[in-house]
Amino acid sequence: MYVCICHAVTEAQVRQAVSEGATDVKTLKRKLGVGSECGRCIQTTLEVIQSQLEIEPNYYEVA
Structure with a gap:
C-alpha cells in the first residue's frame, strides 16, 4: 500500500525506516x-x- 502518493512511498518502506x-x-x-x-x-x-x-517495542526503549 502506498502511504505517500506524492513521493511513491510504500508502507513497507516506512516500516523499514x-x-x-x-x-x-x-x-x-x-x-x-x-x-x-x-x-x-x-x-x-x-x-x-x-x-x-508495537511490533518491535523493546528495540526503541531508552537505556
Missing part, C-alpha cells in the same frame, strides 16, 4: 519525503509508525 530508527514524521520526511508535499499522508504515516513500534 522505522525499524532502522526513524521513529517520527520529521525524520521520515527527511529520509523518504513523506509529508513534504500535500501532507495528506501524515496521519497514515503516524499510524504505520505506531503499528511498527
Whole structure:
C-alpha cells in the first residue's frame, strides 16, 4: 500500500525506516519525503509508525 502518493512511498518502506530508527514524521520526511508535499499522508504515516513500534517495542526503549 502506498502511504505517500506524492513521493511513491510504500508502507513497507516506512516500516523499514522505522525499524532502522526513524521513529517520527520529521525524520521520515527527511529520509523518504513523506509529508513534504500535500501532507495528506501524515496521519497514515503516524499510524504505520505506531503499528511498527508495537511490533518491535523493546528495540526503541531508552537505556
